[in-house]
Amino acid sequence: MLDWKRKDGSELNKHPSPTRHKMFEEYTSVIGEHQGRSRQLWRKVLYEDQGVPDNYVDSSFLREMQKNLFVRSYNYWSVVLSTGCITQQINTVIIFVMCFIYLQEKLLTSYLLNSISAVLLLLGYAFTVLTNCSACDIKALIIFCTAAFVLSPVLMSLTETISTDTIYAMTAIMLLAHLISYDYELHASTDGVISFNAGIFATVCLASRLPNLLLGYSLIILSAFVFGMLPNMRRELRSHFFPYLDIIMTVVHFVCALALVCSKSFTVAILLFCGFFFIMFICPHLLVRLQPLKNNLHGPWDEAVVVES
Amino acid sequence: MNQNLKSFSVLAHEALFHSAVLGVRSVFTDHSLFGFADLSSILTNNVLKFSLNGINHVICVSNTARENTVLRSNLNAKDVSVIPNAIDASQFQPDLSRRNRNKIVIVVMSRLVYRRGTDLLTSIIPYICDKYPQVDFLIGGDGDKRILLEEIREQHSLHSRVELLGMVQHELVRDVMVRGNIFVNTSLTESFCITIVEAASCGLKVVTTDVGGIPEVLPPNMVKLAKPTPESLTEALESAIAEEMNGLGLSPLEQHDKLKDIYKWSEVARRTEIVYNGIFKQSVITPKHRMDRLWHLGIVFGKIWIMALVLDMIFCKFLEWWRPASYIDKTSTQTLARLSESSCNAGEGSQKTLDVNHGSPSRGSLRVRQRSKAIDRITT
Numbered sequence: 005m006l007d008w009k010r011k012d013g014s015e016l017n018k019h020p021s022p023t024r025h026k027m028f029e030e031y032t033s034v035i036g037e038h039q040g041r042s043r044q045l046w047r048k049v050l051y052e053d054q055g056v057p058d059n060y061v062d063s064s065f066l067r068e069m070q071k072n073l074f075v076r077s078y079n080y081w082s083v084v085l086s087t088g089c090i091t092q093q094i095n096t097v098i099i100f101v102m103c104f105i106y107l108q109e110k111l112l113t114s115y116l117l118n119s120i121s122a123v124l125l126l127l128g129y130a131f132t133v134l135t136n137c138s139a140c141d142i143k144a145l146i147i148f149c150t151a152a153f154v155l156s157p158v159l160m161s162l163t164e165t166i167s168t169d170t171i172y173a174m175t176a177i178m179l180l181a182h183l184i185s186y187d188y189e190l191h192a193s194t195d196g197v198i199s200f201n202a203g204i205f206a207t208v209c210l211a212s213r214l215p216n217l218l219l220g221y222s223l224i225i226l227s228a229f230v231f232g233m234l235p236n237m238r239r240e241l242r243s244h245f246f247p248y249l250d251i252i253m254t255v256v257h258f259v260c261a262l263a264l265v266c267s268k269s270f271t272v273a274i275l276l277f278c279g280f281f282f283i284m285f286i287c288p289h290l291l292v293r294l295q296p297l298k299n300n301l302h303g304p305w306d307e308a309v310v311v312e313s
Numbered sequence: 314m315n316q317n318l319k320s321f322s323v324l325a326h327e328a329l330f331h332s333a334v335l336g337v338r339s340v341f342t343d344h345s346l347f348g349f350a351d352l353s354s355i356l357t358n359n360v361l362k363f364s365l366n367g368i369n370h371v372i373c374v375s376n377t378a379r380e381n382t383v384l385r386s387n388l389n390a391k392d393v394s395v396i397p398n399a400i401d402a403s404q405f406q407p408d409l410s411r412r413n414r415n416k417i418v419i420v421v422m423s424r425l426v427y428r429r430g431t432d433l434l435t436s437i438i439p440y441i442c443d444k445y446p447q448v449d450f451l452i453g454g455d456g457d458k459r460i461l462l463e464e465i466r467e468q469h470s471l472h473s474r475v476e477l478l479g480m481v482q483h484e485l486v487r488d489v490m491v492r493g494n495i496f497v498n499t500s501l502t503e504s505f506c507i508t509i510v511e512a513a514s515c516g517l518k519v520v521t522t523d524v525g526g527i528p529e530v531l532p533p534n535m536v537k538l539a540k541p542t543p544e545s546l547t548e549a550l551e552s553a554i555a556e557e558m559n560g561l562g563l564s565p566l567e568q569h570d571k572l573k574d575i576y577k578w579s580e581v582a583r584r585t586e587i588v589y590n591g592i593f594k595q596s597v598i599t600p601k602h603r604m605d606r607l608w609h610l611g612i613v614f615g616k617i618w619i620m621a622l623v624l625d626m627i628f629c630k631f632l633e634w635w636r637p638a639s640y641i642d643k644t645s646t647q648t649l650a651r652l653s654e655s656s657c658n659a660g661e662g663s664q665k666t667l668d669v670n671h672g673s674p675s676r677g678s679l680r681v682r683q684r685s686k687a688i689d690r691i692t693t
Contacts, residue, residue: 051531052532069380305380305525
């Protein structure tokens, strides 16, 4: 062992305990043995010299570590039911896009669409009154419809000069953003501002491709219903009548969307069907299978969370 | 990516990376605790796993920090030593003449940020000031939560009873502390809280949250531990106030005398030296051996790291040709390569160690400098 001396020749203070001077290769991993001068249990303290080397590993090492304290286990069918909200929203967007295509090809007249929108809005109003939902503000919607009527020429000409390909690309991106940022929670926590704005922007993009002013107005009214009112309505319905109404709604949405797409292109319909099957049945299976592999570590090193009382 | 990155020293890991190529043994000293749950922690821990791949030894400042480091970097626990921080007890001596005889002063000395639990502090100040008219608060430190304390002061009209000192220089900390009777620490996470040792050395009664490595630091008769909730802290603080009013517990001079023998820089230096001497017996980990380990460590990132290592070796060879190592003076002491040292001093199997310290800024870097000075003193 190297004998350290100060430059002036005086000795350094040697610690009384001999075990401290053990070199590392002399110390084999004696995990679990209670060494020490006084033959007491090793304690996890720093203010006392317990007579063991600094890299001594006690049997209580990592005993306070806990794994996966807050992990929940899922039931396959309840997860499948919960995917209904995602399917519904994707189908809503598809129906909206199909309406646009029909309007463009003049298969759907603006009068028909307006009357459908009016009926839906009235239904929504009736629903609001019945369930006393404060989030469904019918007055704001009426103001919006009037303003949209006045401003629809402006809205339609906003993106007129942009080429059609760019328009379609932007619409696709905006609708994707809408789906990604949409609030799928059972009880609305955020206002869903980004998803609403993305939807409206997609509408404005699409409206400029329509030949007629009235058609454009119809689309804008439809979008107000789809992006503005429908999320709240659906959330209310789901919170009151879950799960049966939810299943019916999912099926209705799915069938409508598929039928509309089928009339235009069979391949896309098949692809959609496969996509939805994946989302509804395969993804829950993956979630349930991977959940036990979680490895969350908790211990005394965790930062404390201040609970606001 | 917010405050965890602040305490993650890039220069330290760069130095560790170069030590692989230079054939220098390395020791890593970790001063802080990390979580595992959020994104920044996950990424940081992964980098740490790679960075500490070829380390010779790691030093942690508390047993909890050691468990944390072992879990984060997948090291063998035997390769991690626990060497706590220390204080210069002669700088933190009690001075009873500076105390106010008619009042009980509670001192708080920390950065006023979320991590240091300033929110907890704002919950307990109004209650304590209301219940004990003889209690005053003296708060040193600054941060983005200072505004909360000023709001509390305004709301409850405690201008004369709560004094906010702002940023206090390290040299003046002791002068502020000796004005108090009780010290409160409300940290939400702490690896080894040196401030409570300084406060205890100045003779104050310490009330603190029991997070991280704090329960290991002070003996039970010198500290009152509490859970990080307002209720628990208030209870502990009230018992400390009761003790102070009735003159119970250890006297300031007794506390100082006991503490000055527990945490000494000479002890830290001696124990660090044992670590250094121990790793000199180990063989230098060659780059090839390191690359073998890296290959299995990560499917993609391991290979990228190996490529970076190879590039570094080529660069080192170029530097060896440009400025040969034989032209550079070698230092004779063991205490080479602090944080600022990263030049190419070649030396296979030489008696050199790279000691890399990293910790949070301000107090952490001060602790790093003090450790280095202590090691310097004992080996020259």
